[in-house]
Amino acid sequence: MTTLTGKTDRSETPASQPKPIILETQKLTRRFGKFTAVDNLNISVEQGEVFGLLGPNGAGKSTAIKMLTTLLPLSTGKAILAGYDVTHQPNAVRRVIGYVPQALSADGSLTGYENLLIFAKLYEIPFSRRRQHIRDILAFMGLQDAANRLVRNYSGGMIRKLEIAISVLHQPQILFLDEPTVGLDPIARTQVWQLVKQLCVDYGTTIFLTTHFLEEADNLCNRVAIMQQGAVATIGAPSDLKASLDKPNATLDDVFIHYTGDQLTSGVSYRDTARTRRTAQRLG
Numbered sequence: 001m002t003t004l005t006g007k008t009d010r011s012e013t014p015a016s017q018p019k020p021i022i023l024e025t026q027k028l029t030r031r032f033g034k035f036t037a038v039d040n041l042n043i044s045v046e047q048g049e050v051f052g053l054l055g056p057n058g059a060g061k062s063t064a065i066k067m068l069t070t071l072l073p074l075s076t077g078k079a080i081l082a083g084y085d086v087t088h089q090p091n092a093v094r095r096v097i098g099y100v101p102q103a104l105s106a107d108g109s110l111t112g113y114e115n116l117l118i119f120a121k122l123y124e125i126p127f128s129r130r131r132q133h134i135r136d137i138l139a140f141m142g143l144q145d146a147a148n149r150l151v152r153n154y155s156g157g158m159i160r161k162l163e164i165a166i167s168v169l170h171q172p173q174i175l176f177l178d179e180p181t182v183g184l185d186p187i188a189r190t191q192v193w194q195l196v197k198q199l200c201v202d203y204g205t206t207i208f209l210t211t212h213f214l215e216e217a218d219n220l221c222n223r224v225a226i227m228q229q230g231a232v233a234t235i236g237a238p239s240d241l242k243a244s245l246d247k248p249n250a251t252l253d254d255v256f257i258h259y260t261g262d263q264l265t266s267g268v269s270y271r272d273t274a275r276t277r278r279t280a281q282r283l284g
């Protein structure tokens, strides 16, 4: 079955077949002056995987995503996405990725449909297919009834869904989500995570995300990397990481604390930050 991403539905792929690596970094490094924000990052992500980049504030997660999405030049190292080199083939990389940044990116003064229309034009989706394509995506996101409402009247969860809809309009192979559920209430968070999972299951989209919600990362991610001070402290399937701790019924929180010490440079604990962000209002 051809899908939104233009790829084959994963359900048709035999489970035993090894999946290709769609994203690989080799010694990915970013310095700001003398400070190293991302330090020799080596990560590989399989096609169709949900991969989570975790870590305390300032660990380097957003900087890594900005390099992978061509928004920030690499200091040293290499990153290959869907066969394209981010340094030497940035335009090709941009065509195969979608990106939802932390900050609000939808235009509140336009309707949901108009927001999508602008990007459909930017992505050069042919006029004959534009209308139907936007309708299909709005339906997938459960936003069809809100299509003609101004986005400034959307809830935070609806805006996030619209931003994800915009980011997959051009059928990216890899979707980057930088803290997609920050500031959302628990119900909206669950809806967004379900959508992300659905994108992956139905359309084979590879998801690369950051989050501060470890329980959700545990449920959603096939593998996670925990970053600490720019470097990968550990990487693996949540179940394997939990099993590797000498603690019965260990959670991903336990794994996180084990590798990071659960302390921010400011002295505020990671859990406090996650709690604060849980109640934050994205739209002010």
Ligand SMILES: Nc1ncnc2c1ncn2[C@@H]1O[C@H](COP(=O)(O)OP(=O)(O)OP(=O)(O)O)[C@@H](O)[C@H]1O
Residues within 6 Å of the ligand: 032, 037, 055, 056, 057, 058, 059, 060, 061, 062, 063, 064
């Ligand atoms: N443009 C910049 N100039 C100087 N330092 C920067 C710049 N961007 C990021 N940094 C620093 O790099 C480090 C990593 O920041 P980054 O935003 O990648 O962390 P993060 O893990 O995404 O944190 P958070 O969870 O708070 O989003 C931080 O110490 C930050 O202050």
